[in-house]
Amino acid sequence: MRMSQLYAPTLKEDPADAEIASHRLLLRAGMIRKTASGVYTFLPLGYRVLSKIEGIVREEMDATGAQEIMMPALQPAELWHESGRWDDYGPELMRLVDRHDHGFCLGPTHEELITALVRNELRSYKQLPCSLYQIQVKFRDEIRPRFGLLRSREFIMKDAYSFHADQASLQKTYDDMSVAYGNICERCGLEYRPVEADSGQIGGKVTTEFMALAEAGEAELVYCTCGYAANTEAGACLARPTCYEVPALEKISTPGVHTIEELAQFLDIPESSTVKALSGRGDDGVLTVMFVPGDHELNEIKAGRAVPGFALLTDEEMEAAGLHKGSMGPVGLPEGTRVVADASLQAVPQWVVGANEDGFHYVGARLGEDFKVDTWDDLCIVKPGDSCPDCGLPLEGARGIEVSQVFQLGDKYSVAMGATFADENGEEKPFIMGCYGVGVSRTLAAVVEQHNDEHGIMWPLSVAPAHVCVIPLTVGDELVQPAAERVARELAALGLEVVIDDRDERAGVKFADADLIGWPLQIVVGKRGLAEGNVEVKLRRTGEKKSVPLATLAEMMTFARRNAKKSKAGVGTFDMLFA
């Protein structure tokens, strides 16, 4: 590649609406361009990185025995009606009608399509298990697209679907896919954690998200040195509430206190010594108050599991029900109120709670004596400092980008859509299914989030748009230019991907662009060095520079290259050159 011909328009200034590093740097390095809100074009360098990630994904999928196919982006509405998701999916599903007024959507995922594809054609248990995958453009009409490739409306995904005769077979493929997903993260140079997650609209119960750790990530997660990790939306919560003990139940005047923060300040106790109350009703219409430790938030998904259909009351509904917003407590609730509390509060004998009277709270409300709890359950959003459900140690917190997810779907789609096979006894049974998604363009953004500095991107070798950039300091010079061309040719002959910056630009411009684009290695060819038979080798990741004799350059690179192949991720393996 020649920089003089490469279409990679770099930008000196940060684009106005780019809030995070990957968005900003991919734009500045001339790798992507915005076509519409949440809709991007990959320019040549961005496309090269994307292709490399796709290549890694493809290799890992093939290694699991999955077979590559390609389904259409256009999906007939009928199939989504069959599964029930045409109505359930909401406005994120992009819908259109064709010229004959038939309804279609642009696939955000392909469970319906693949189930319709295999029904009637996968007929016997002998053909199972069967895994099919595709790498394809997907559509999701995000209400507020932002963060560049992280939350876009048109994006590249690898999605795989597996069909099984029984749960054991699904578990095996699920485990194989999980290994493959870990490999994909590692080979792309991502620091990641597989975490317990919620399956959302896709369905199924068992699911794991693969999170690339990054401050810019939309997801919060907790993890433990023992290996446990979870999305805070999904993880079990073992909160550690504290007890504010007083000799007896005491009703205290708390004028102007409406929040937990105000209450804790008023009493000069930690928020974890207070108890937060939330009111709502379930599908059965019973007035319900839920109690969680004051320093925790109610997890509405868990609340809905504890009391099916649980929905919070509005201020008006609370008033109508005789509840007092800002001073609710378990003592003196209206007759027939269902009381549900987070299991961690079982360990707190005296609660600091509202007195169900405006401007008053109780301290020393004794569990079992002053009030009763109907149901104990896991109700909270887990947070750092809570106990690890596996080993009990306090959890650490981090933010992450969800780059991929594996799901055990069970028979949700096969039952809804009548997709069955004949088992050993000739009996028709619904398929047990799994599905497995990798956000390919998301992974690209995640790599940049983890590998950048103030100068630009620092691509891992495995996904870099090229391995080496050769920079002649003075283009047209009768010594420098041919020497640089020769170096480029020699390194290319070793199997390295080489770009030469043959633009007639100042050295400063070339250095800045090379750092911004993030070639893992720069080889600077200048007059002074050449006079002594040397070139300067610079490692992008560390900024280290070294003068290397032309005569030994190829040998050193061969060594570094061999070493790079051994390392899965290929991150920084050119470091060898500086050992």
Next chain:
Amino acid sequence: MRMSQLYAPTLKEDPADAEIASHRLLLRAGMIRKTASGVYTFLPLGYRVLSKIEGIVREEMDATGAQEIMMPALQPAELWHESGRWDDYGPELMRLVDRHDHGFCLGPTHEELITALVRNELRSYKQLPCSLYQIQVKFRDEIRPRFGLLRSREFIMKDAYSFHADQASLQKTYDDMSVAYGNICERCGLEYRPVEADSGQIGGKVTTEFMALAEAGEAELVYCTCGYAANTEAGACLARPTCYEVPALEKISTPGVHTIEELAQFLDIPESSTVKALSGRGDDGVLTVMFVPGDHELNEIKAGRAVPGFALLTDEEMEAAGLHKGSMGPVGLPEGTRVVADASLQAVPQWVVGANEDGFHYVGARLGEDFKVDTWDDLCIVKPGDSCPDCGLPLEGARGIEVSQVFQLGDKYSVAMGATFADENGEEKPFIMGCYGVGVSRTLAAVVEQHNDEHGIMWPLSVAPAHVCVIPLTVGDELVQPAAERVARELAALGLEVVIDDRDERAGVKFADADLIGWPLQIVVGKRGLAEGNVEVKLRRTGEKKSVPLATLAEMMTFARRNAKKSKAGVGTFDMLFA
């Protein structure tokens, strides 16, 4: 690959709605499945072929210096308004609105997007020429999708766009692309012809279509041994009318004669000795009658060029204008009628034409004496037997599938969308553009149209889903099975793509599937042969079979393989084995 695990559900019966070979065989061989009308899924074998064609296209594009990018499928309506095509494109453009009510279309082509992409970023003549391409899914809402992948609504295309400072630079890239397109056809094993074509909705004047010759093709073309070829819709027409000479102008009664066919029969002369008349009006409203040789059809595109806006009259309009349908002629037309005639009729001194009176015709109507012609022009759809415009010999006719097309767009989009660059004098000028499309999924179908027989597909080696199928006659047999596995391993080690049919099926089923799917070579491993140390090698293309000693199999295959690499198309190069 193992047939026991491969998802390739073959069908014994021809699908009902599959009218042509490629549609029928791709379905039967388990390579594609219909998801909706004109919308298909590629199953594993179909996807392998598609990927190989994409690989060939990519190599040929890269060789021209074009750079691969990926633009989105979603295209904002505003860009299409800028070019004027939002209104011009018609119902084939699939349109939708997002949740914020912004208009989008699903790209059938990307001239607007790429022009918007480079404007403001390709700024200087120094950056030109620049060619960008993508391989991507495209959408076109065909009113009547049919013929499987040949006329579908979602399909795979490679589209490239080039930007130039001047026409000479465009011409060079156009020529390079034309060479690449020829290479692509050849390497896919297609018999093809580059033909003069019409640019249609894309715009521009100079354009060439690459036609894969096939009876199932939608296009008609003419060609000459001298190398000339054209789409009949676009080609220049040199008709060869004949003259029916009589001593003097004679009005004859022709009761019941309304068509050229009836007139020729009535007079017992060839249709080429009659003259056909068609009436219409141009944008200027002037009544116009066009005359073409009786054995030719008027080309409405040409008619519109001769008389801008020319549109045929309805029966009512003809009557109102004082014309006589079925007996129009140049003698005695209403005052002020514009007479336009095909240039070939200049060589016919006496015409057989209508008398502008129901039930009467003239013979011997003398050009220049009995009537005059205002304008001579090329008006006809060319057909076989017409003269070649390059050498004058009679043209041959054929049908073809348009697999790709190259266009010189000129400045149509750059002017409409304000895409300019600064030339050597710092002056802003619009880009001169070219665009170049390959129907990738269409090419796949075209290959099947050219390479099939009554048993199934006969893939050229270069795009076959695998090179060799090893068929053990008795699965589980303690001699046959391991011998087959060993053969498969040995051939794979040579770099061949090998599939083994390890299904527990009758030999007849395996042979039929192997012929249907179309592996170029089959190696049959059976007990009887093994007893003598032999396997049977069958060439799919010819059906030839040969008993080959196991000991020399690898050597023979290496020889054939080496030879296959030398041949661009790789069609039938396993023939070596049978030399």
